[in-house]
Amino acid sequence: MSLRTKFMLALLFTGLAAVAMVGGLAYAGMTKKVDSLRRERAAEHFHASVTAYLAQYGSWEANRGKQGFDAFMRSRGPLAGDRPPPPDDERRPPPPGAGRPEPRGEPPYHFILADQEYRVLLGAGVYKHGELLPEAARKNAQAVEVNGRVVAYVSPEGVITPSRQELQYLAAMRDALWFGVAGAAVLALVLGVLLSRGLGRTLGHLTGAVRAMHGGSLLQRVPVESKDEVAELAAAFNAMSEKLARTHEELNASHQTILTQAEQMRELSVRDALTKLHNRRHFDEQACTLFSHAVRHKRPLSMVIGDIDFFKKINDQFSHATGDAVLRQVGEILRSHMRLSDLVARYGGEEFVIAFPETELPQAAALCDKLRAMIEAFPWHQVHPELKVTMSMGVYADLAAGTAEAMLQKADALLYRAKETGRNRVCFAA
The missing domain is CATH 3.30.450 (Beta-Lactamase)
Incomplete structure (x- = not known):
């Protein structure tokens, strides 16, 4: 109802x-x-x-x-x-079978x-x-x-x-009472229709507005058609709706700002400030995931660790600013030639690491040799007239090492072999 x-x-x-x-x-x-x-x-x-x-x-x-x-x-x-008794000549005998009439008068x-x-x-x-x-x-x-x-x-x-x-007077009073009841019923119905029409219309607007707010549209306005308590309720609802909508917009803006800042903070926490590559912590976490996936699905995975040759000499001979420029440029060369599935990071100092998922050892070694050649061929004289930069790399692809960390250790041993055999080269072993 x-x-x-x-x-x-x-x-x-x-x-x-x-x-x-x-x-x-x-x-x-x-x-x-x-x-x-x-x-x-x-x-x-x-x-x-x-x-x-x-x-x-x-x-x-x-x-x-x-x-x-x-x-x-x-x-x-x-x-x-009282009504007087009728004269004797007006009295009529009772009909047959009517019984004895009551005495008149x-x-x-x-x-x-x-x-x-x-x-x-x-x-x-x-x-x-x-x-x-x-x-x-x-x-x-x-x-x-x-x-x-x-x-x-x-x-x-x-x-x-x-x-x-x-008796006639009392009957007239009863009739008047019934007429009064009937009139009151009609009047009450008319008043009820007139009063409830406005009340029902306003409450209908309020109900529709609340449902719209429940659906996500917070800014709602209900017509204020009178000056009674229901109108005050409608006006208060309008004010509440405006405040809620405004607060919701402010919260959304704050939420977006927080999300942006959180993403920026997350990126800062996993990025190297100098080269803009991922840092060691992020690489270690992702390398473990890549290793687990490769072992579970029996897919190939190659790990690479590279080191800039004679980097300490570059810092000492040309300045630390030149060394930083070399790190940034090497990082850019590595980043720009990676596939979307590859993972590259600055591991520390002049060391860089790469994970090649779904990549066999020969293919990974070829990619590394290409990167080595690009680093060597870069016009470093634009950074400093006498500057030359090369990189040595070690590549390892045997999942039997047991962990991603163990594979990096194997690749690091191959890197040292490259250093010992003349630098500016790629050493690999299955």
């Missing part, structure tokens, strides 16, 4: 309950008031009738008791406000009458004839005096039959 339906039902039930409560209380109060006035007038009329009857006949039994009193009451006429009330000794003469269906009136009933009994002497007592207890006019 939607909130709009709940709101309309709540308003409807509230209106009906209010009208029913007010109408019911009014109806009960009016009924009680009518009954009280009716009983009061009836009691006065009954008291006056008893007084007149006893004054005329002297005693209760003088004119056949109750029958004589009923005839006397009919002769006095109805109570004010019967007074619409029956009160309790007792003699001067509180013995019941008329019990009104409450007490039997001749029964002694209880003490509780005597307290409210009114004395009937004739010629200054108390001859009877009248108790207000008894049965009051509403008159036709009173």
Whole structure:
């Protein structure tokens, strides 16, 4: 059930309950008031009738008791406000089989009458004839005096039959109450529709905006169509949405900055500052991975270690700045002639290392000799007129060494062999 339906039902039930409560209380109060006035007038009329009857006949039994009193009451006429009995010539006989008709002109009330000794003469269906009136009933009994002497007592207890006019009045009150309930229901429905329409529309906008925010679109605006609490909620939602969107953009920018800086820091941590090649730590980590992959899949892997010949002499003879320029240029030659799958790094000082995955020893040795020749043929005189640079290399490709580190040690031994046999050459062994 939607909130709009709940709101309309709540308003409807509230209106009906209010009208029913007010109408019911009014109806009960009016009924009680009518009954009280009716009983009061009836009691006065009954008291006056008893007084007149006893004054005329002297005693209760003088004119056949109750029958004589009923005839006397009919002769006095109805109570004010009651419909008088129809004349005898207007009375119609009852239809056959209808039973004995009730006597007309019967007074619409029956009160309790007792003699001067509180013995019941008329019990009104409450007490039997001749029964002694209880003490509780005597307290409210009114004395009937004739010629200054108390001859009877009248108790207000008894049965009051509403008159036709009173019944019509009460029926009209009930009809008015029902009309009021129906009018309240219609009014509540109309108000519910009018009020819930705006409420439902705003809540619908809010629901759609929240779903859009859940989908990732944080900047949402809900129309503010009134000045009530719902409008305040919509305005607060708009402000929150703008702040969230702005904060999200700032966080994204900060996140991108952090990622960029983290990548830069990571690169700095694995790069050699002078040659821009990978450093020894990165090479050792990646070489272990390449070795494990080669062993697992039984694929070839060649390890190379190279050293610039007479590098200390270059530093001493031409300056450390020249030595740095040589390292940078050698690193650039190596880097620019590597395949995407190859791994090259500055291992320390004037030493460089290379890992050739998926490369057999003869192919790796040929690549290294090509690199050696390119280093030797580079126009080093542009760096210094008297400068000449060569490199010696050792190549090893036997996975039986057991680890990548062991393969590098084997390649290093071959490098020293190249140094001992004249430098500027590539030594290799399977």
